[in-house]
Amino acid sequence: MSLLPPFTRASALQKVKLAQALWNTRAPAKVALAYTPDTIWRNRTSFLTGRAEVEQFLEAKWRKEHHYVLRKDLFAFTDNKIAVQFFSEWNDAPDGKGQWYRAYGLEDWTFAPSGLMRKRMMSGNDLPIAPEERWFTEGVDVDKVDISERHL
Template sequence: MEQRHPLPPFTLGTAIQKIQLAEDAWNSKDPERVSKAYTINSEWRNRDTFVYGREEIIAFLTKKWQNEQHYKLKKEYWAHTDNRIAVRFEYEYQNNNSQWFRAYGNENWEFDKNGLMQKRYASINDKEIKESDRKFK
């Protein structure tokens, strides 16, 4: 059986570890690597888009990172329970028209017993910024 440590139930320490692992994977901008943290039939809501399963996750992230250049993400612990973690995050990117953005949001994650994320619900807002206002360089 496929497992992704740390496994639930989460402690404060293992929740923070899980968040850091997710941040590192997303900053790799490797859709295949990111997808392996999710169940085969994982369910996402990302803004107004609904994504189901690893194949759709890979397609979604491939398209995302084609349109979001110089992507850099920072996640922060918000709360956790036995098999759920809530995070706040912000990331910066430059679109294909050379405009910089900072995105702010919250995610709610639910994990199966093997430590794979089975549900991810993300609410995200983008704000145009000047390149000189970037935090993550």
């Protein structure tokens, strides 16, 4: 199956899960390679252009967001666009004993013919949660967590 546009439901879903796995590596340089050299991003209130800015942004993100775990779910797709709903959890302390957060949001992706992402627009919100409210605990398959309709 080709992961190049135009997307089918199966290829869009596979693209989303590959992105999820890539982001869960928390390796900024590796993640940045999934985007075109001239990629443009809006991530909340940050506006970025190019892989170097993306890599710097991700380095800062993961210096702050410890124990980061992400799930992305396919929301919709067209020929060269994919929309995802995402959920991530992270802690503000390196030892995991600080405040836990869950981020909820939507992303709008546009792909170049090469299959690399040309544009990423993200809107999201962070919610402080108690440790016992976490979905993505150690050893849990994020894709098997049942997320209720009230969170979707």
